[in-house]
Amino acid sequence: MLDVRRMQVLRAVAASGSVTAAAAHLRCTPSAVSQQVAALEKEAGIELLERAGRGVRPTAAGQLLIERATIISRHVAETETALADLRAGRAGRLTIHYFASIGPTLLAPAIARIRREHPGVAVDPRLTDPRDALPDVERGDGDLAIVVGRPGAAGRPGIRLVHLLDDPYRAVLPAGHPLADREAVDLADLAGEPWVGGEPPGPCLEPIVEACAAAGFSPDFVAKSQDYATAQSFVAAGLGVTLIPRLGLSAGHPGVAVRPVHRPEPVRAIYAAVREGALAQPALGTLIDALVDAAGVD
Template identity: 75%
Template sequence: MIDVRRMQVLRAVVTSGSVTAAAAHLGYTPSAVSQQVAALEKECDIALLERVGRGIRPTAAGRLLTEHAAIISQHVAAAETALADLRAGRTGRLTIRYVASVGPTLLAPAIARLRREYGDVTIEPKLANPNDPLLDVEQGSADLAIVVRRTSDESRQGIRVMPLLDDAYQVVLPIGHPLGGRRMVDLINLAGERWVGSEPPGPCLEAITDACAAAGFSPDFVATSEDYATAQGFVAAGLGISLIPRLGLGTRHPGVTIRPVRRPEPVRTIYAAVREISLDQAALRTLVDALVDAAKA
């Protein structure tokens, strides 16, 4: 294998016209430069320099390696510039995984801020893997994930998980329901109701069932939905009541009444997850800060 550093020494000799001049430019001794060229010739098994009078000139092989050394030097310089731009957040790509309900309220304003500050960064938001929302971040196919986690969930090596906000569930009632006249609804008052499920199995559903268990009952699910809008439609149609988090109620069905819940209040906690090693990227740090600010707002 040809030593790239020795190729650059050869290039210095050829472009400067002598071993002595190359040594002065490189900060080496002439002997060290000669040794590097000799070692390169041994690697290539061909002469790279020839003497002409008191000077030297490259052989055909020497000219070939010198040309390639120049190309390598250009690519290295371009790589260094690109890397500096990436570290500073001027270019690059950020892939985001998120749960659907945080898109309008958290992700949209955060991305808008990132675009204002780092307009050349390509942003790729995609829905998170429902079975393992941290997997893409862990494997490196995503830079950041916005996920719902239990406080008891185990940490993963190399992944930093940062809480963004607690998203409380509210009860969604059909228009005219007797509980709709109350300012707040105690969870126990929903014990005898038929329920419309709004969450798939996982930490979001567990926030609901755990709160119901604390109130002394298990919800009677008579229907389930794939999304919050459909759950509201089922409630409006009279199939039952539902609990939906605040972030999932950005668009409200005209046929429902929504009230806060207490004693206890079911809450899901939303986190941002990134790889520890990625936090030295300026654009990613800005995105995390923007998510925190959006959560506060």
């Protein structure tokens, strides 16, 4: 394998026209330069310099290596510049895994801030299930994932969880429901109601099931949906009642009444998950700060 540093020495000799002049330029002894060229010739298996008057000039093989050394030098310089831009947050890419209900409220303002403060960084938001995003970050397939966990949840080894907010659930009732006149609803008052499911099994459904169990009943799901908009439409049509997180109600439905829930109030905790080793990226740090700020404003 050819030694790139020796190729640069050969390049200096060719540019200077002699070993002595190259040694002066490189600030080493002529003997050291000659040894480097001799070692490179041994690696290449062919002579790289020939006598030319009182100096030397490259052979055809030497000229080939000099041209390649020039290209390598340019690529190294470009790489160093690219690394400097990456370190400073002037370039790069951030892949963000998120789930639908936090897109308008948390993610949109956070991405807008990244675009203002790090315009050279490309942002790649990917809609994923809140149950499945954390392994993507662990594997390096994402830089940050917004996930749902329990309040006070601990992270996995090598993963930092940054708490963004606790998102309380609200009771969603048909507009003409008798409980719609109340300012708040006790969860036990919904025990005998038919229920609409707006959550697939996973971390967003668990707070509902556990809160209902604490209130002394298990919800009777008569219809199920995979998204909050459809769940609200089912409620408006009179199919039942449901609980939806506050962030999932950013797009309201005119046919439903939304009320706070008490005794107990279900809550889902929302976190930003990142790899510990990725936290040195300036743009990622800005993204986390922007999500925290957006969660606080909300």
